[in-house]
Amino acid sequence: MRLGVCYYPEHWPESMWEDDARRMKALGIEQVRIAEFAWSRMEPTPGEYDWGWLDRAIDVLGAAGLQVVMCTPTATPPKWLIDRHPDILPIGADGRPRAFGSRRHYDFSSPSYFTASQRICTAVAERYGKHPAVAYWQTDNEFGCHHTVVSYSPAAVGRFREWLKARYQTIDALNRAWGTVFWSMEYRSFDEIDAPVATVTEAHPSHRLDYRRFASDEVARYNRMQVEIIRAHSPGRPVAHNFMQLFTEFDHYKVAADLDIAAWDSYPLGALEEQWFAPDVKARWLRSGHPDFASFNHDVYRGMSKLPFWVMEQQPGPVNWAQWNPAPLPGMVRLWSWEAFAHGAGCVSYFRWRQAPFAQEQMHAGLNTPDNRLDVGGNEAAQVADEIRAVLAANANAAIRSKVALVYDYEAKWLFEIHPQGADFHYPRFAFEYYSALRTLGLDVDIVPVDAALDGYRLIVVPPLPVVPADFAARLASSGAQVVLGPRTGSKTADVQIPANLPPGALASVLPLRVWRVESMRPNVTEAVLLVDNQDVTPEDGVARHWRDFIEGDGGPAALFDVRARFADGHPAYVKSGKFHYLASLFDDALTVGLFARIAEEASVETTSLGDTVRFSRRGALTYVLNYGDQTYTLADVADDAFVIGSHAIEPQGVAVYRSGK
Numbered sequence: 208m209r210l211g212v213c214y215y216p217e218h219w220p221e222s223m224w225e226d227d228a229r230r231m232k233a234l235g236i237e238q239v240r241i242a243e244f245a246w247s248r249m250e251p252t253p254g255e256y257d258w259g260w261l262d263r264a265i266d267v268l269g270a271a272g273l274q275v276v277m278c279t280p281t282a283t284p285p286k287w288l289i290d291r292h293p294d295i296l297p298i299g300a301d302g303r304p305r306a307f308g309s310r311r312h313y314d315f316s317s318p319s320y321f322t323a324s325q326r327i328c329t330a331v332a333e334r335y336g337k338h339p340a341v342a343y344w345q346t347d348n349e350f351g352c353h354h355t356v357v358s359y360s361p362a363a364v365g366r367f368r369e370w371l372k373a374r375y376q377t378i379d380a381l382n383r384a385w386g387t388v389f390w391s392m393e394y395r396s397f398d399e400i401d402a403p404v405a406t407v408t409e410a411h412p413s414h415r416l417d418y419r420r421f422a423s424d425e426v427a428r429y430n431r432m433q434v435e436i437i438r439a440h441s442p443g444r445p446v447a448h449n450f451m452q453l454f455t456e457f458d459h460y461k462v463a464a465d466l467d468i469a470a471w472d473s474y475p476l477g478a479l480e481e482q483w484f485a486p487d488v489k490a491r492w493l494r495s496g497h498p499d500f501a502s503f504n505h506d507v508y509r510g511m512s513k514l515p516f517w518v519m520e521q522q523p524g525p526v527n528w529a530q531w532n533p534a535p536l537p538g539m540v541r542l543w544s545w546e547a548f549a550h551g552a553g554c555v556s557y558f559r560w561r562q563a564p565f566a567q568e569q570m571h572a573g574l575n576t577p578d579n580r581l582d583v584g585g586n587e588a589a590q591v592a593d594e595i596r597a598v599l600a601a602n603a604n605a606a607i608r609s610k611v612a613l614v615y616d617y618e619a620k621w622l623f624e625i626h627p628q629g630a631d632f633h634y635p636r637f638a639f640e641y642y643s644a645l646r647t648l649g650l651d652v653d654i655v656p657v658d659a660a661l662d663g664y665r666l667i668v669v670p671p672l673p674v675v676p677a678d679f680a681a682r683l684a685s686s687g688a689q690v691v692l693g694p695r696t697g698s699k700t701a702d703v704q705i706p707a708n709l710p711p712g713a714l715a716s717v718l719p720l721r722v723w724r725v726e727s728m729r730p731n732v733t734e735a736v737l738l739v740d741n742q743d744v745t746p747e748d749g750v751a752r753h754w755r756d757f758i759e760g761d762g763g764p765a766a767l768f769d770v771r772a773r774f775a776d777g778h779p780a781y782v783k784s785g786k787f788h789y790l791a792s793l794f795d796d797a798l799t800v801g802l803f804a805r806i807a808e809e810a811s812v813e814t815t816s817l818g819d820t821v822r823f824s825r826r827g828a829l830t831y832v833l834n835y836g837d838q839t840y841t842l843a844d845v846a847d848d849a850f851v852i853g854s855h856a857i858e859p860q861g862v863a864v865y866r867s868g869k
């Protein structure tokens with residue numbers, strides 16, 4: 208459990224560096240991330256490096272006892288490089304290059320950029336790989352930010368054709384898999400295939416999904432190149448990348464597989480503003496962020512990180528990039544920091560040390576104001592640093608294995624986006640809503656990929672998952688867990704076709720049913736859902752939204768599954784067969800929570816009803832309690848001397864940590 212900060216020595220006069228380093232250390236900061244946007248200062252002229260300033264900056268930080276997280280600077284190729292190799296610029300869906308003048312202006316498939324990146328990464332890694340102050344690395348910065356995963360350049364299309372050849376071997380196999388006979392879209396060779404863009408009406412969904420898969424693989428390949436260079440020159444120093452919140456444009460599991468640390472950048476207020484949440488929800492959590500949003504991301508990245516995950520950038524005050532940018536309530540920077548540690552973070556690193564008075568992000572807060580006074584977030588960081596000592600003394604950040612797993616998949620997002628059938632069928636939202644229901648019940652959740660080992664879990668929740676691996680049914684069944692499957696699960700093959708046996712396709716072996724029809728629902732339309740036996744669920748009934756699967760028995764006796772809830776028109780809304788629970792729609796929050804509580808009980812998983820303002824997390828012998836609400840929350844039944852932080856009365860934006868001894 209450490210605190211860090213993001214620092215840009217190149218933004219400030221050298222005369223300030225020593226004082227900055229001293230004050231960081233005094234605040235309780237232990238690691239400093241630098242240089243991810245500094246290429247134009249590292250190599251001001253092609254081939255002529257200027258390391259002097261960076262050598263001195265690292266020496267100053269090291270001398271103050273700070274560890275450096277060194278970055279490769281590839282998120283910002285300098286102007287001279289773009290002028291020499293214009294093919295570095297990504298090509299947008301409009302066929303035009305995206306221009307120099309901000310950042311991330313590169314195409315993952317550009318051969319000249321790949322070579323230039325190899326060169327600068329090697330130069331940085333050679334120079335600093337064994338420097339005693341350099342303890343960690345970060346590759347690039349936020350892969351994919353500003354919609355930069357997909358490019359429609361000739362280089363990308365060329366590599367896409369190779370990717371298709373490797374996947375399908377023959378063009379006949381591709382034509383069959385995609386079903387190109389439809390609308391005379393058949394190809395005679397891989398070289399005839401272009402990017403799925405600029406078509407008259409929607410491009411072919413299988414073509415589009417493959418393009419997304421290809422683009423995702425390009426990110427993984429590019430990151431792997433950097434990791435290999437760093438490892439060769441800087442053995443023993445863990446390599447991280449800073450992923451983004453709820454970002455789904457590439458398969459993060461594949462990229463994280465090449466890293467030591469999956470880190471992510473947490474901006475709870477900006478995220479709330481920019482995501483799908485309804486205006487009243489945005490207003491309610493305006494200055495605190497949604498109680499489950501950062502938490503969801505923590506669990507996503509915890510699951511894919513080999514070493515404890517990090518928050519590489521933590522929001523310290525108002526940001527600049529959302530439509531509206533409120534200030535966090537006093538206490539929130541501390542609460543967000545503790546929430547990360549409660550989920551197992553190894554480091555929380557604030558973005559940034561000092562607000563910059565110039566350029567794009569001049570309205571973005573730092574721990575210090577532009578005139579170099581400690582801001583609210585800076586004071587709260589200092590408090591967290593003190594408290595960390597108490598928590599570490601009580602118990603290191605021991606891991607626990609949750610009893611509950613939520614299966615989270617990137618391809619599902621792409622497929623539903625490409626082929627939604629209902630305009631607001633937004634996969635991350637539904638995954639988040641299931642997660643939030645589990646957290647409302649006080650549960651700790653592991654977020655896992657579809658190919659994860661599932662043994663040991665008691666409850667496995669699968670948000671709508673269109674493509675299921677062939678062995679998924681068997682792995683779910685042998686886990687022994689109660690399994691909840693969202694609508695549209697098993698509804699497509701990997702080639703984006705309807706399964707021959709109709710959905711749930713490969714899951715029919717454990718769920719003997721057949722989805723014979725589906726319908727999507729406008730945002731202002733709901734369908735009543737009536738529980739058949741009305742057991743133990745509060746409120747007892749609710750509504751369905753977005754979608755309906757129409758279910759019937761799979762030709763066998765209807766008794767192969769129990770109908771536990773019906774829509775008002777009599778069609779099954781929730782059925783159960785053995786340990787498998789199939790939800791034929793997305794239900795309102797209260798009904799989802801009620802059903803999950805009941806299923807958790809069948810799984811012998813204990814729940815508590817927390818409502819939506821207080822959250823619990825358990826790690827090792829400690830329980831963390833965070834209050835996002837505006838009322839004091841009182842913890843009963845905890846001995847006075849069990850508290851490591853806080854006490855029985857947890858004020859709004861307050862935190863308590865106590866020894867629960869489990």
Ligand code: GAL
Pocket residue numbers: 348349352472474520526527528558568571
């Ligand atoms: C992140 C990015 C940082 C900075 C920050 C502002 O997305 O990695 O460089 O732009 O947002 O909130």
